[in-house]
Amino acid sequence: MDSLMSSPIFGVMLSAIAFEIGNILYNKTKVSLFNPLLISQVLIIAILSKFKISFNDYNMGGQIISFFLIPSTVILAVPLYKKIKLLKAYSIPIIGGIAAGSISGIVSIILLSKLFHLDKVLLSSLVPKSVTTPIGMEISKQIGGIPAVTVASIVATGIIGSVIAPYICKMFKITDEIAVGIAIGTSSHAIGTAKALEIGEVEGAMSGLAIGVAGLVTVFAAPLIIRLCQALSIL
Template identity: 65%
Template sequence: MTDFISTPIFGILISLIAFEIGCFIYHKTKLTIFNPLFISIILIISFLLKFNISVDSYNEGAQFISFFLGPATVILAVPLYKKIQLLKENSLPILVGIASGSCIGITSIVSLSYLLNLDKALNISLVPKSVTVPIGIEISKQLGGIPAVTAAAIILTGIIGAVIGPLICKCFRIKDNVAVGIAIGTASHAVGTTKALELGETEGAMSGLSIGIAGLITVFAAPFILKILNIFLK
């Protein structure tokens, strides 16, 4: 058994089983709080703690799943291609909306971290919380953050966005499909986009577009905004 746990097959197998259980629970309940990713994370952590299995042993196989995060994000371009005409007609408000959302997200997390007196490294690690994992981890490394904390923050942000994003849009009576998709994608990246796809093809396409653009904006804007806020928040 110990030999099996140390092989890559173990990490891959437990990840797939946990995610399938999460999908089953979600489809049975239809409750957004039972997001398959959220359920699978809880199951995997519980399993590793219960049987005293190290994270390194699990990562022997899980790292291969992480490798496919990039290609999985790229495939979101398919629904966007189907809505390319809609993108052309609304290009300016879409770009302004994504840019505004990204910059406000960075500013708010830095300001709150300052108010809560968080450690600088932790503060920086939370900056790329609203971009997809491959981009967020690289931003965290370049700024001097903690990649593991960044990955956890990104996943948590995505799950929260998928759960409460549609509810917030309803509360504020945001009915435009493009606006809903941009809001969810900019705030909660790929995990939120899975929920946006459930809402409609337009929402999913716009949310998928937001992932890439928000990532690029964050790469360039995060260092600049951090410098400006550090001057004013000292």
């Protein structure tokens, strides 16, 4: 039993089974709060705690899953390719909207961090919260954050975004398919994009586009905005 738990197979199988349970629960209830990723995280934490399994043993399999993050993100370009005519027709408002969303996300984190007196390291770790994990980890390293904290904030942002985004769009009567997709993808990256794909193909395609563009904008904007805030003695 100990040899199985210290094997990478254990982490992969536990993750797959926990996610499948979450997926079944979500498909039966269709309640946004029962996000498969959130349910799987709760189950995995509970199992590791109950049976006193170390995170290092579990993470040997987790690292294998993490390896596939980048190619799985690239696959999101498929629905975008199907809607390439929309991108060409509305390229300026689409790119402008993603850029505005990304920059406002960075600025809001800085302002809230100042409000709650967070230190610079934690602030830097939270800045890339709205981009996909591989990009966010590299940005975090670049600006002096803690990648592990960044990953946690990215997952939390994605889950929260996928849960509340549809309600916010309804609340503010945002019905345009392109606008909905761009908003979800810019604010809650790949996890939000999975929800956008459920809403519609156009929303999913635009959300997939937003992941890549938001990542690029954040790579360049985050260090510049932080340096500007330091120069203005805001940080």
